[in-house]
Amino acid sequence: MNRYVVVLILVAVAGAGCAPTHRVHVNTFSEFREPLAAPASIYVATDPNSRNPILAGAIAARIGALLEERGYTPVERPEDADYVLTFRAGIDSTRVMDYMPVTRPFGAFHGFYGGRFRGFGYGYTTYVPYIETVYAHWMDMRLFAQTEQVRDRTRPVWIGEAVTGRSDPELRDSSNFLLVGLMEYFGTDTRQWVTLRVRRDDPRILGLAAMR
Secondary structure, eight states: OGGGHHHHHHHHHTTOSOOSEEEEEEEEEEOOSSOOOTTOEEEEOOOTTOSOHHHHHHHHHHHHHHHHHTTOEEESSGGGOSEEEEEEEEEEEEEEEEEEEEEESOSOEEEEETTEEEEEEOOEEEEEEEEEEEEEEEEEEEEEEOSSSOOOSSSOSEEEEEEEEESSOOHHHHHHHHHHHHHHTTTSOOSSOEEEEEETTOHHHHHHHHOO
């Protein structure tokens, strides 16, 4: 994932903030000439060496729910699947400098100047630099064919990448937005980075947040 870090952080900065709508940036690559047809059976694999197997299991269950919602068939064993779907998720942080407007040198004044009433004022405005930490939350998905003729885990038939920028490092919440963004283009090729605006009250987000 390291070779994508710079790109992901740059696009994530624009999406940072606390707005009720989150911007999710998605880029997908596909060898399918047409979108993957349902009801293909898919096994969602989790990394046995994951640093947080509890969160990985929760994300896998949510992927399965989204796949089923789109007409695919999640299965519990890889040998029963037409395709195997793997995923990774993480957070990269960077520090950026911004400028905060500050009024100085006094709080307020009023009175007469030069024989005339000049009214109220707040001094002059300057801009003070400050450092802010921006978190780029990312997710990577890879789909592998699982037919008798092709059982190659080294060459995926579909790759999806998603990133969203936030001011906090809470992956449990941001992963829902990343999943919704990736599933929007599952099995297709975006041919470039595309941006989705996903609202917090989106039924898909509310449904994923309710899963335990």
